[in-house]
Amino acid sequence: MEEIEDKIRDFILKEITWEKPEELDSDTQLIENAVIDSIAMFRLVAFVEEEFNICFPDEDLLAENFLTLRHIARYVKGRIQSKGS
């Protein structure tokens, strides 16, 4: 799970711009702190689909899956696991 989170964190730090990147940790509120807006959300979705070889369907475009790094990683892990079963 940590590895998933690390990869996502690295992507966000590299590809997305916002006011206080130095404060990013597992529990930073991404939407409230304007890290993720509508454009960033789709870039992130494209990234996780490619990087983790999963599918991110439209009905999962929910705030609860993007609240923090932990939330995104949890969702990704769930998708990876459901692929395997």
Add this chain to the structure above:
Amino acid sequence: MSFLLSHLLTDAALRYPERIAVSCKGTTLTYQELDEESNRLARLLIKEGVRRGDRVGLLLNKSVETVLGIFAILKTGAAYVPLDPSAPARRIGFIIQNCGIRCLLTKKAKLAIVKDAFPEPGLLHLVLLLDEMPERVDVELREVRIRFRQEAAQESNDLSEDSAINTDLAYILYTSGSTGNPKGVMISHLNAFTFVNWAHECFGIRATDRLSNHAPFHFDLSIFDLFAGIKAGAAVHLVPDTITWFPGDLVRWIETHQITVWYSVPSALTLLVLHGGLKLGQFPHLRLILFAGEVFPVKHLRSLMHLLPHAEFCNLYGPTETNVCTYYYVREIPEGSASVPIGKACANTEVFALNDNLERTKPGEVGELYVRGSSVMKGYWGLPEKTREVVLDWEDASGHREHIYRTGDLVLLGDDGNYRFVGRKDHMIKSRGYRIELGEVEAALYSHPQVKEAVVLAIPDELAGHRLRAILVCSQGQTPATSDVLQHCARRIPKYMIPEAIEFRQELPKTSTGKIDRQRLLQDESADKAGAPAGIGG
């Protein structure tokens, strides 16, 4: 008489005390509650020194407390200044200083931003926390008094007579400024009523309506949601900030709240069409969909209209400086249409287009759109020259003088009397409904120590309207990292203004007068695109 925006609430509270006025994240306030609590809060503000004509800031996410705060401020006779809670602290600080905000309504969680916003708080001397039950406050703000909402509970519910009149300021909305700082659009009660009265009647807003409020309070779309809604005694449902751009959540939210009237920028509707999984006949309660702020891609509007045949669709047009001034009901869209008209003037507003010779245009002729009437703003705060550039003295045939507003929008008058938007005269663009002066983005780039020259290009984009690409020339041998430049921007301008791509060059093409040749750069850009698609990175 109902001549101040606060009267809309007191009148509605008399007629519909028990109806829900505002709702957000499960919390609701009835009209009576909103009216009485805002009275008490207003009394507390007055006790703490807020006076008619003051500018009182609001730094809050969407919540019923935000609406409570807005009405409390209006009831003191002051003007409310909504601040974008996701803007960089520096920008928030600028606005607070710019219009002399002495009192700020916020919540505990935002105090750190307030502190970051400036080393010296300027005129700010009072912060009122609207949290329900805040404990102690950890952030220290020198020379600033901090007060709590619960102190208002001791106040009486009785407010003395208003001293404000309808030409006094109701609110100031800050919008992108081409020279690098945002400018405050000053709107009087009379200005606001001109729009609100029209909208309330034109769209038949009733007490049984359930209006959504998607737009943030610092955008003028919210004026319809709040004030046309409250005027009717309707229920105003605030879309929680977290889900604003999440289609899955929005669809569920609209259904749960059985929204009857929706108003937003087209980008939000496009998001629903493309990713909301909408089924034919979805949202059976939704009777009216209003949209404004940018061009709605025809293809997506058609899809939406097909999916929701029971709803009416109306395109609204108007800059912040006048609020909505024209409207157009979309019934069907003829094949091959590139866009939907902006329509005809709202009742009690006049619009006309003038060509380069300042003569009224004839059908088929392109001209700049002007607006006449009591919706025209009072001006830009502290910028009399900038105001005079756009609010002009107009003399009619009988020599009678009044103000008209030049929009900077180029329009075409059709034979059917409907106007169509053609383009801008200047470098203001829309991206996802946000107004962006390219000059403001360029100014942020220029303020970077290594940047010698900067130009920002707006690349047309089907979904976003425009995307921003910056081209920079830096001092010899001193090219900064892209992330460094972007970070520099993020501390100065809102996220939606930050360029998506940065390109570094040795030099930029110039026109014969020595200015950066934007046209040439844009031509090169579309030539490149036609060749090989370059990835937009950075």
